[in-house]
Amino acid sequence: MSSDPSPPSLRPDNLTRLVLTGVLALLVLSAPVAGLLAWEPVEEGNVKVVKKWGATTGTVFEPGAHFVNPVSQSTSSLSVRPQSYTMSAQQGEGQVDRDDAIRVLTEDGLRVDIDVTVRYRVDASQAVDFYKNYRTVETAEERLIRPSIRSVLRTEAGRLPVTEIYTGEGQTKLKLAAERELGEDFQNDGLILEAVQIRNVELPAEYARAVEQKEITEQRRQQKQSELEVEKLEADRKKIEAQGEADANRIVSESLTNEVLAQQYIQxxxxxxxxxxxxxxxxxxxxxxxxxxxxxxxxxxxxxxxxxxxxxxxxxxxxx
Known part of the structure; x- marks a missing residue:
């Protein structure tokens, strides 16, 4: 007859104890992992939009350390540092690797290419609205900034003649009009406009040559004018000098009386x-x-x- 003990029976109370023991062991092992998942750091220059079950909650995490529920909550990071969006005819200068200058028609119907840079940043206080509308800055650039700057520059350039659009005054008008229009659009979409920079205005080749020739002619005219003014000043100087000598001679002549001459002779x-x-x-x-x-x-x-x-x-x- 065998003396080995019989295996324990799996009665319901024993099974319950085994399940509870397993659950406790699982909780003990998963607690550190869950703690790490609940730790949400936010780096400087960024904010994080908090979501619950995928929907924004209206909460924004500023730079620092925050706790979230790793089961139901998640976050999306947004940079609030200054950004720039450039459209340029020079390859490699803008976001698009090709000729991306804004082509406009002036008041007198000539085509002009304009290089522009829009400087902006995400408004941290409106990060939730920005995230709802665009999710990322790249999407905002494509859907808001690019079409808006093209539209406003084309409209404003159509009010200026080509003789003015390439001057400092004309470029200032373009800049102010763009900042006014984009500033209003940005306020409604969680962006802050910092500046619009008109980088270059490229005139048609034939007109540019005419302008250059005109500038050369004007410079020559100014040079000739300066030379004439110098000659006139020199003539006036000689005239004044001659008049001075004549007056001096007249005074000497009037002073040379017989008495004076005799006195000088005696001396x-x-x-x-x-x-x-x-x-x-x-x-x-x-x-x-x-x-x-x-x-x-x-x-x-x-x-x-x-x-x-x-x-x-x-x-x-x-x-x-």
Whole structure:
């Protein structure tokens, strides 16, 4: 007769105890995993929209650590950092890898290509509305930003002539109109418009050549004008200088009276060893006769007729 014990019977109370033990063991093992799944970190520059059973709850997690119910709740991350959307004719500059400039018609019917950049960001306070409408920024760029900027620039460019659209003033008008229209659209969709930048306005080739030639002609005209102004200033300077010399000569001439000349002559006598004294007809030095007379004709004639004799006498005196 065998002495081995008989196996325990699986009575209902034993089966219940086994099930409870298994459940407890499963909970103990899964608790750390569930804790990790409930931990929801949010990085700086991002927010997370909280959903329950796939539908938004209206709750937004800011940067930091948050707990969620891993069974019923989930989150979707959105970047709230500044974004930019560029449309450019240069390949590699914009979101589209081809010529993506906005082509518009000006008021006078000429085609112009415009490169533009829209700078924006998601409004963290309206992240739920943005998520409901677009889910991602890429979708918002395709469905909102791209068609809106094309529409407003085409409308505004149609009000400007080609002679104005490429100027700084014309580009400012395009920029302000785009910022006004896009700003209103963005407010309703959870976006904040930071700026619209008109990067370049490409004119038709034939018109660009005409504008360039006009600029060259204008520069040459301005250069000639500057040269004429310089010549005029130089002529005015010479005229003023000549007038000054004439006035100076007139003043000197008026100041050289007989008395002044005689005084200067007497002063010079002390500065030389050889002296020449012009003698008049009556034996007087010529300058003395001029001082005594009033400049009459007879004195002048006498002085004139005897000047050579007086000069010879003085020369002889000087030689002796």
């Amino acid at each position: 010079k006598l002390d500065e030389t060893d050889t002296v020449y004294i012009p003698v008049g007809g009556e034996g007087y030095p010529q300058f003395v006769r001029n001082l005594e007379s009033d400049g009459g004709g007879s004195s002048s004639s006498s002085s004139s007729s005897s000047s050579s004799t007086g000069t010879e006498t003085n020369n002889s005196s000087a030689e002796s």
